[in-house]
Amino acid sequence: MKNKINGIHHITVLASDPQKNYDFYTGILGLRLVKKTVNFDAPDVYHFYYGNETGEPGTILTFFPFPDARKGKKGTGETTAVALSIPQNSLDYWMSYFAEKAVDFNGPQKKFGRPYISLLDPDGLIIELVPDETADKLEGWSNGEIDKKHSIRKFFGATFNLQKIIPTENLLNEIMGIEYDKTDGSYKRYIIGSAENKARIDIIEFSSGQKSISGAGSVHHIAWRAENETEQMMWKTKITEAGLLPTQIIDRQYFRSIYFREPGGILFEIATDDPGFLIDEDLANLGNELKLPTQYESKRKQIEMSLMPLKTKFN
Numbered sequence: 001m002k003n004k005i006n007g008i009h010h011i012t013v014l015a016s017d018p019q020k021n022y023d024f025y026t027g028i029l030g031l032r033l034v035k036k037t038v039n040f041d042a043p044d045v046y047h048f049y050y051g052n053e054t055g056e057p058g059t060i061l062t063f064f065p066f067p068d069a070r071k072g073k074k075g076t077g078e079t080t081a082v083a084l085s086i087p088q089n090s091l092d093y094w095m096s097y098f099a100e101k102a103v104d105f106n107g108p109q110k111k112f113g114r115p116y117i118s119l120l121d122p123d124g125l126i127i128e129l130v131p132d133e134t135a136d137k138l139e140g141w142s143n144g145e146i147d148k149k150h151s152i153r154k155f156f157g158a159t160f161n162l163q164k165i166i167p168t169e170n171l172l173n174e175i176m177g178i179e180y181d182k183t184d185g186s187y188k189r190y191i192i193g194s195a196e197n198k199a200r201i202d203i204i205e206f207s208s209g210q211k212s213i214s215g216a217g218s219v220h221h222i223a224w225r226a227e228n229e230t231e232q233m234m235w236k237t238k239i240t241e242a243g244l245l246p247t248q249i250i251d252r253q254y255f256r257s258i259y260f261r262e263p264g265g266i267l268f269e270i271a272t273d274d275p276g277f278l279i280d281e282d283l284a285n286l287g288n289e290l291k292l293p294t295q296y297e298s299k300r301k302q303i304e305m306s307l308m309p310l311k312t313k314f315n
């Protein structure tokens with residue numbers, strides 16, 4: 001039985017306009033829409049899953065686009081940036097590509113000695129693109145416009161902004177087996193998983209910082225990987241023993257989930273690798289149809305009418 005979390009499974013973000021969200025993530029960043037479904041707790045809202053070709057854990061960025069959502073306010077107690085891995089020699093490609101598409105970006109800057117560029121999604125989420133040697137070993141997906149050689153491969157990591165970092169550091173390190181790596185200025189870096197599963201959590205402390213207000217552009221939660229339900233149960237026990245309050249196991253159709261709030265205020269999830277996104281669509285057709293869990297299938301007409309029609313180009 002593993003006693004270390006083996007990587008990031010997915011990151012889920014709140015958004016506003018579904019079309020702008022789709023156009024940005026598939027059209028500008030070139031991710032694949034691997035599943036188009038609804039928020040299982042609010043089925044009149046889409047749930048978009050973007051990822052690599054097969055939607056593997058570690059590549060999945062998901063969104064709940066509430067069309068009229070107000071923008072979130074950045075602050076403490078949240079994940080403030082999502083970093084994505086690109087191949088080692090792809091930074092110049094992306095900078096020229098963004099320049100050509102008139103997409104604003106910042107950088108290149110450096111963090112932990114590594115160059116990266118950053119940009120904002122349509123709702124203000126900070127996205128960083130970071131050259132990463134492990135990305136070179138992974139197969140890329142092309143939306144037909146972005147060169148497959150340079151496409152985004154997976155999560156590089158994420159940044160947590162916290163009022164007090166020690167309780168969160170203790171949870172990551174002592175309970176979840178996520179190891180401290182190094183410090184760069186105000187950032188402390190923790191490493192999760194190894195080889196192609198490797199991801200980083202950079203933590204920054206703002207002791208007098210304002211608490212974030214959740215809204216469009218805010219990360220809703222970050223999900224960590226468990227191989228299967230047996231491993232997930234082990235984590236549930238460990239987390240309960242640490243004094244936190246994980247939920248029951250919830251069936252999310254493409255994985256099983258437990259959720260709990262870490263001491264700094266960020267919502268954590270532990271999600272299973274199985275069964276994955278190929279459970280109800282084949283590889284060629286991933287993301288093409290609106291998929292509903294069985295409990296909503298009888299209300300399909302009503303649900304489809306309540307969702308904004310989506311013009312898709314790349315799926």
Ligand code: ZN
Nearest residue numbers: 012221223269
């Ligand atoms: Zn989730």
